[in-house]
Structure formats: structure tokens, C-alpha cells
Amino acid sequence: MELILVNVIDGLVTGLLLFMLSAGLTLIFSMMGVLNFAHASFYMLGAYFAYQISLALGFWVGLLIAPLIVGVMGAGVERYGLRRVHQYGHVPELIFTFGLALLIEELVQFVWGKNQMAYDIPDILNFTAFSIAGNSIPAYKIFMIFISVGIFMGLLYVLTKTRVGMIIQAALSYPRTVEALGHNVPLIFMGVFGVGTALAGVAGVIAGPVLGTFPGMAFVLGSIVFVTIVIGGLGSLWGALVASLLIGWITTFAKSYNIAMSDILNGIGIATPENLSDNMFRDLWTVTSPQIADILPYILMVLILIFRPAGLFGKRES
Amino acid sequence: MKNMTKLGAVSALSLIVGATAAFADNIKIAFIDPLSGPFASTGTNGLHQYQFAADHMVNEKGGVLDGQNFEIVPFDNKISPKESLIQLQVAIDQGIRYIAQGNSSGVANALTEAIAKHNKRNPDSRVLFLNYAAVDPALTNDKCNFWHFRFDANADIKMDALTDVMAADDSMKKVYIIGQDYSFGKAVAAAAVANLSSKRPDVEIVGNELHPIGKVKDFTPYARKIVASGADAIITGNWGADMLGLGKSVIENGYEGPIFTYYAAGSGMTAAFGESAKDRIRLISQGGINPIATEEARATYDAFEAKYPEGNIDQSRIFNVIGMLAKAIEGAGTADDVVAVANQLEGMEYDSMWGGKIFMRPQDHQAIQDMHVGVHTNENIDFDYDNSGYGVFTESTVTMASMDSPTTCKMKRP
Numbered sequence: 142m143e144l145i146l147v148n149v150i151d152g153l154v155t156g157l158l159l160f161m162l163s164a165g166l167t168l169i170f171s172m173m174g175v176l177n178f179a180h181a182s183f184y185m186l187g188a189y190f191a192y193q194i195s196l197a198l199g200f201w202v203g204l205l206i207a208p209l210i211v212g213v214m215g216a217g218v219e220r221y222g223l224r225r226v227h228q229y230g231h232v233p234e235l236i237f238t239f240g241l242a243l244l245i246e247e248l249v250q251f252v253w254g255k256n257q258m259a260y261d262i263p264d265i266l267n268f269t270a271f272s273i274a275g276n277s278i279p280a281y282k283i284f285m286i287f288i289s290v291g292i293f294m295g296l297l298y299v300l301t302k303t304r305v306g307m308i309i310q311a312a313l314s315y316p317r318t319v320e321a322l323g324h325n326v327p328l329i330f331m332g333v334f335g336v337g338t339a340l341a342g343v344a345g346v347i348a349g350p351v352l353g354t355f356p357g358m359a360f361v362l363g364s365i366v367f368v369t370i371v372i373g374g375l376g377s378l379w380g381a382l383v384a385s386l387l388i389g390w391i392t393t394f395a396k397s398y399n400i401a402m403s404d405i406l407n408g409i410g411i412a413t414p415e416n417l418s419d420n421m422f423r424d425l426w427t428v429t430s431p432q433i434a435d436i437l438p439y440i441l442m443v444l445i446l447i448f449r450p451a452g453l454f455g456k457r458e459s
Numbered sequence: 460m461k462n463m464t465k466l467g468a469v470s471a472l473s474l475i476v477g478a479t480a481a482f483a484d485n486i487k488i489a490f491i492d493p494l495s496g497p498f499a500s501t502g503t504n505g506l507h508q509y510q511f512a513a514d515h516m517v518n519e520k521g522g523v524l525d526g527q528n529f530e531i532v533p534f535d536n537k538i539s540p541k542e543s544l545i546q547l548q549v550a551i552d553q554g555i556r557y558i559a560q561g562n563s564s565g566v567a568n569a570l571t572e573a574i575a576k577h578n579k580r581n582p583d584s585r586v587l588f589l590n591y592a593a594v595d596p597a598l599t600n601d602k603c604n605f606w607h608f609r610f611d612a613n614a615d616i617k618m619d620a621l622t623d624v625m626a627a628d629d630s631m632k633k634v635y636i637i638g639q640d641y642s643f644g645k646a647v648a649a650a651a652v653a654n655l656s657s658k659r660p661d662v663e664i665v666g667n668e669l670h671p672i673g674k675v676k677d678f679t680p681y682a683r684k685i686v687a688s689g690a691d692a693i694i695t696g697n698w699g700a701d702m703l704g705l706g707k708s709v710i711e712n713g714y715e716g717p718i719f720t721y722y723a724a725g726s727g728m729t730a731a732f733g734e735s736a737k738d739r740i741r742l743i744s745q746g747g748i749n750p751i752a753t754e755e756a757r758a759t760y761d762a763f764e765a766k767y768p769e770g771n772i773d774q775s776r777i778f779n780v781i782g783m784l785a786k787a788i789e790g791a792g793t794a795d796d797v798v799a800v801a802n803q804l805e806g807m808e809y810d811s812m813w814g815g816k817i818f819m820r821p822q823d824h825q826a827i828q829d830m831h832v833g834v835h836t837n838e839n840i841d842f843d844y845d846n847s848g849y850g851v852f853t854e855s856t857v858t859m860a861s862m863d864s865p866t867t868c869k870m871k872r873p
Contacts, residue, residue, distance in 0.1 A: 144687055151679045254769060255500040256727030257703055259847065269713070276686050277713035351711070352677060353703055353731070357497035361676055396680035399668070431681075432640065435674055 143274035156389025157289035165337030171376025187345025200263035208342035215338025374455025395434035489550035540569035561592025603868035618650035635690035640669035647696035678708035698722035725773025730845035746775035747853035752814030823868035
């Protein structure tokens with residue numbers, strides 16, 4: 142029972158981290174119709190910038206400044222890169238962001254090398270907040286939860302309650318009309334791209350100390366972010382939140398409990414074959430939940446695409 | 460006058476030919492390991508150590524035979540067996556006769572098979588496989604062949620020495636085994652279970668599991684299981700980002716005991732572990748560097764640090780590979796006939812500058828050497844890793860570990 146509570150907290154942390162990445166990506170997609178392959182690379186840049194700043198000025202300054210730098214870089218990429226490529230259609234845009242992802246990874250390796258960086262949790266947060274049956278919950282995890290919930294609240298408020306948010310939402314659906322009303326739509330696009338990448342930067346800053354800061358960190362997280370926004374529904378902030386939490390909890394619970402496939406099959410009335418080593422379904426019988434935990438989100442994505450192609454909260458038909 | 464021109468042209472031509480001949484005289488060693496992706500740091504650091512060892516131990520001392528230099532040619536295999544086979548073919552096509560690889564036994568298994576086939580079919584362009592770190596026991600047992608030489612101790616030898624140290628601790632009651640889901644992780648788990656059950660039958664193995672290699676983002680769920688199992692020791696063979704992720708996660712989430720492992724040092728890991736893992740991580744390896752064994756080793760390490768201020772010698776056996784290969788080529792009198800070189804390597808006894816002797820066992824091509832168990836600490840450290848002040852201090856040594864261990868290898872010689 143206690144372990145369930147611990148896993149709920151762990152899954153929440155994983156899910157919220159994923160949310161910060163997918164929120165930006167899904168906003169950018171709904172606005173521009175571009176899948177930004179370089180999104181996870183901005184997450185990596187956030188971690189590296191924060192590490193570099195934390196060496197000189199400490200963690201907290203890094204937390205403030207690194208996302209700003211990443212956001213400005215993101216806005217620059219939109220203004221001087223994507224906007225020019227945009228007129229040639231979606232495929233060049235995809236290729237552009239894909240190339241950018243490779244470029245950023247090489248650049249990071251060039252500047253910082255291929256080693257793990259010693260980017261650490263600040264001392265003030267380096268203690269155990271509380272323990273549940275011997276499992277300690279680090280204070281840093283609580284801090285991560287607060288930061289990401291805060292960001293979600295802020296985003297939701299800006300998007301639904303403020304004038305800027307209304308213009309953004311209008312520009313999502315009817316960009317030409319909004320432009321005709323005298324709003325600078327390209328500027329809005331640039332702003333959204335900048336904010337989206339800055340969010341990825343924040344995720345990098347706070348995830349770097351726990352998940353490790355190394356050149357492969359974007360690669361490890363890259364594909365799961367796309368899965369998240371597909372499950373949640375492209376362009377939906379609530380969808381991104383629900384899908385992130387769902388993935389966080391599914392993978393955490395699947396890894397924490399050794400549920401064997403043979404138990405499930407026996408449970409639904411199929412007996413274990415006698416000669417398991419000769420059986421053609423041997424691999425299926427011997428599989429356990431931790432082994433397949435990381436592909437469960439992909440299975441979920443396939444199911445969602447079959448039964449609800451627009452995603453959990455998506456509005457788009459096509 | 461016409462003749463003069465001809466003479467000039469001929470001599471110029473011969474100069475060019477001579478120059479290319481001298482250039483081609485370099486003895487090339489293909490280094491096939493990950494230079495990009497999640498394990499890039501491990502691969503790149505290995506490459507630097509190879510290049511330095513070749514320059515420092517061979518080239519700067521006048522080369523081998525009549526002044527031939529060693530040249531390390533890097534190939535990026537992205538840790539994929541499929542990619543490695545392509546790179547192997549490229550290397551062979553470039554006329555390279557020596558293949559060095561170490562990261563991932565999955566890759567090594569693919570390479571050793573491909574090399575055995577290639578050598579059988581193409582007796583004119585045979586190659587040798589210098590395995591410096593892939594420690595799946597099968598490579599020198601069921602899958603052994605004449606072309607494969609392993610310079611690191613295999614997983615069984617390491618686990619034997621490691622469990623000797625563990626067994627001496629009477630307070631240890633519950634052990635958790637966790638590793639990467641591929642041949643090496645499975646070999647470590649099997650060796651750990653076998654050794655523990657014979658040396659300490661009273662110890663309970665409370666967990667034995669594998670996780671996907673290089674794909675786990677967050678080790679927290681695994682750490683929770685380990686803590687919940689009540690384990691007071693962990694055994695893992697993890698390396699690279701998987702080692703750091705697992706180690707940091709278990710320590711942060713309330714695990715109090717030691718971690719017994721193979722590869723938890725260098726490549727930024729020592730710095731990232733820092734204070735949190737002091738006296739917690741115990742590593743088994745060959746060639747301890749604290750305390751340093753010889754003055755030659757000290758000078759070598761100082762020179763390495765001068766060239767790569769950010770680097771570490773965390774795989775000192777690479778220097779043994781270069782040293783033993785040079786000795787074998789000198790002994791054979793040729794670098795082109797790899798059978799002669801292999802015959803020299805077989806049964807070779809080599810005095811390592813890192814201390815002790817290395818004996819290349821002829822029956823299975825497994826190097827037998829001293830094994831050291833060290834602890835991650837910042838006390839008595841001459842040579843730290845990652846400029847962090849922390850390093851690995853040797854606590855105990857097993858001389859010529861597993862010298863008489865059995866092997867199932869039936870070596871077929873050409």
C-alpha cells in the first residue's frame with residue numbers, strides 16, 4: 142500500500158516533466174502545423190546552459206536565465222529559419238527541424254564534450270523531504286512538482302483569461318482573419334515558438350540534475366514526447382497534461398511491479414504449456430512488465446490512433 | 460637533355476612511390492566503438508587512451524620492426540552490432556589487419572563470428588580481434604576462436620574476485636542483482652548467483668532483474684523496488700549512462716548499502732557521483748591506479764593528463780593491448796602475417812606497468828591478470844577521475860585471478 146503511494150508520487154514527477162516538454166511542442170504544432178523534431182534538443186540545451194551558469198552564479202540564477210536564453214534561441218530559429226522555410230511547405234520544415242536536432246547535438250558535444258556533466262541538485266534542496274516505509278522522497282522531487290504545476294497554471298491562465306491568450310487561440314484557428322484585424326500573426330508565431338522552447342528549457346534545467354546531463358539526453362526523451370502529444374491530441378494543453386501523467390504512471394507502475402505475462406495468461410484461463418523451452422510463444426510467456434514498460438506508451442498510442450485518431454482531447458478531424 | 464628529363468621524372472616518381480610506401484607502413488588498428496549516442500563518452504575516452512598509448516608507448520620510441528608506427532583509425536558503430544559489421548568490412552577493405560573493440564558484448568559476439576568467417580574465406584586478408592573490454596564469458600568459451608584475444612578479465616573472473624570480497628562481510632544478508640538486458644547483463648547475473656550461492660549460501664538473493672540497455676530515462680521505479688526488497692548490497696554490471704542513472708537514483712531514494720559493480724568510474728561518472736557515493740561504490744577492475752604501481756605508470760599518467768586535461772586513464776588495459784601487440788609484432792618479425800602475430804600473443808607473459816603480470820592463456824585466449832577491488836573515495840587519491848578529487852582506491856587484490864578456471868573452448872588453429 143505504501144509503495145503504491147510512493148509510485149504515484151514518482152509517476153507524477155515523471156509525468157509532469159514530460160508535460161513541460163509536450164506542452165511547448167503541442168502549442169507549436171497546433172499553431173504552425175509543424176512537428177518540431179528539435180524540441181528535445183532545446184531541453185538538452187536548457188540543461189547544459191543551466192549547468193554552465195550554475196558553475197559561476199549558482200543553480201537559481203541558472204533556473205531563471207537558462208530558459209530565457211533557450212527561448213530567445215528558439216524565437217531566433219523561428220524568425221530566421223523556420224519562417225523562411227515555411228513557404229516551401231511542411232516537408233522542408235520537418236527536414237529543417239530534424240537537421241537542427243542533429244546540429245544541436247553535435248554542437249553540444251563540440252563545446253562540452255561527450256562526458257556526463259557534474260550538474261547537481263542545489264544543496265538547499267538536497268535532503269529527504271519525507272519517507273514512506275523506508276522509501277525517501279527527495280525534496281527536489283517536490284520542488285519539481287511545484288515548478289511544473291505552477292507553469293501549467295500560468296499557461297492555462299494566459300491562454301484562457303488574458304487578451305494575449307485569446308489572440309493566440311484565435312490565431313490558431315483563423316490566422317488570416319486575425320491578421321486582417323490588425324494583429325501581427327508572425328510575431329505571435331515567433332512568441333509561441335519562443336515560449337514553447339523556453340518551457341523545454343525549464344524542463345531541461347530541472348531534469349538535468351536527476352536524469353543526468355549528457356549529449357544523449359535529447360535522444361532518450363525525443364520519441365516519447367511525440368507519443369505524448371499524439372495520445373493527448375495534437376494542440377490540446379489539457380490533452381498533453383493528461384497523456385503525460387498517464388504515461389508517467391503507466392511506466393512507473395509497470396516497472397515497479399514484476400507482473401509476469403504467464404500470470405496474466407493463467408489468470409484468464411490459459412494453462413502454461415508444458416515444454417516451454419520448445420514452445421513457439423516462449424518469449425511471450427516469459428515476458429515481465431518491467432521489460433515492456435517502455436514500449437507500453439507506444440502500444441497505447443497505436444490503440445488511440447485506431448480508436449480515437451484525434452487523440453484523447455484533440456478537436457482536429459484529420 | 461631528353462634523358463635527363465626522363466631520369467628526373469623517374470626519380471620523382473620513385474620518390475612519390477617511396478613516400479606512399481613509407482606512409483602505408485603504418486600499422487593500422489581499427490577502433491570500432493560508439494562515438495555518438497548515449498555511450499559516446501565511453502567510446503571516445505577509450506579512443507583517446509588508444510591514441511595516446513600508441514603514440515606514447517610505440518611511436519615516440521621509434522615504432523616497431525624497422526620504424527613502423529601504430530595508427531588508430533576510429534570507426535563509429537553507434538553501439539549497434541549491425542553497424543559494427545559494416546564498419547568491420549570498411550576497415551578490412553582499407554587494408555586494416557587489427558580490430559579493437561570493447562563496448563558491448565553484443566557487438567563483440569557479432570564481430571568475432573564475422574571475423575572467424577572472413578578469415579576462413581579470405582586467407583590473404585586475415586584480421587585479429589583485440590577485445591579490450593567485452594567480457595561476456597562465452598567469447599572465450601563456447602564462441603572462442605583463434606582470432607579473438609581478450610585483454611580484460613571476463614565477467615566470471617571479475618565476479619569471482621568481487622564476491623570473495625563481498626563474502627567476507629558477515630553483515631550482508633540480502634543481495635539485489637540488476638543489469639542491462641543483453642548477453643553481458645545476463646552473464647553478470649548468472650555469475651553472481653552461482654558465486655554467491657556457493658560462497659555464502661545463507662545470503663538471500665532478493666531480486667534479479669534486467670532493464671533495457673540505454674533506454675531507461677529514470678531509474679526511480681527500479682530504485683524503489685530495491686529499497687522495498689530490504690537489500691543490503693547491490694550487484695550490477697551497468698556501464699555508461701545506465702550506471703550513473705541507477706547509482707544516483709538508488710542513493711537519492713533511500714538505499715543505504717554498498718553497490719558492487721564493474722564500471723562506475725571515469726567518463727564524467729566519478730565527478731557526477733562525487734560526495735554522495737563516497738565509500739558506497741566498490742569496483743572490480745584490472746590495473747588499479749591508486750596507489751600507482753610503477754614510476755613508469757606515473758610518468759605515463761602525467762603525460763596523458765598533460766595531453767588530455769579532461770581525460771582519465773580508466774581503462775589501463777588499453778596500454779597492455781598496445782604493449783602486448785607491439786611485443787608480438789616484434790617477436791613475429793612481421794605485422795602482415797596475423798597468424799604469426801597471434802602465435803606470439805598466445806601464451807605471452809607481459810609485465811604491465813600498472814603492476815603484475817599478464818598471461819594470455821593459450822587454450823582460450825583469455826588474459827589472466829591481477830584483479831583489484833577499489834572504492835570510490837577522495838582519500839589517498841594520487842590520480843583522481845574527471846578532475847573531481849574523487850577516484851578509485853585499491854582495497855584488495857587477487858593475484859592472477861582464476862588462473863586455473865575451466866574453459867569449454869576447443870580452439871581450432873589454422
